[in-house]
């Protein structure tokens with residue numbers, strides 16, 4: 664599973680789109696999403712669309728994005744980022760966008776039996792929120808689905824703690840995924 668490290672995007676993303684993922688991380692995210700069992704890709708935390716532009720390059724992808732687009736202090740100042748997200752992502756394709764707190768959105772979707780083939784979690788980095796996002800995103804995945812969380816690093820202890828708590832016993836999980844700052848778990852049936 665580690666041979667995806669060093670993944671490359673078919674189409675480079677303009678460096679005018681601000682974000683925190685390296686070209687390598689974006690390439691690996693894309694490569695992982697290409698191995699998902701189906702086209703339904705869920706992104707939890709999109710900000711200005713950097714990672715979205717990678718997911719939109721997956722052939723046949725159906726990308727759903729959840730974000731407040733209101734910032735995330737202290738990392739992202741409060742503001743309204745939705746229009747910039749739309750401008751940045753439109754050249755790569757269209758997404759289904761849902762504005763709101765992911766903790767409630769994902770919970771509601773899980774309750775009505777919505778399903779995804781791939782989920783990328785990169786919204787709030789506060790332990791309690793990440794914990795809820797990971798729980799619901801995992802529930803939303805079909806058997807064989809793939810869960811990816813960004814920022815499995817010491818500078819984001821909330822992400823690390825929430826991930827380790829839920830996925831330390833999952834056999835098919837790698838944290839961090841080699842060569843990246845992401846954590847990955849496969850929902851093996």
Ligand SMILES: C[S@@+](CC[C@H](N)C(=O)[O-])C[C@H]1O[C@@H](n2cnc3c(N)ncnc32)[C@H](O)[C@@H]1O
Pocket residue numbers: 681682683684707708709710711712713714715729730731732733734735739763764765766785786787788792
């Ligand atoms: C780290 S950024 C996402 C970066 C994006 N994945 C990228 O690579 O460019 C986090 C985003 O999550 C959003 N966010 C923070 N807390 C949230 C919450 N509780 N529900 C939904 N979105 C949230 C912020 O508005 C911000 O846009």
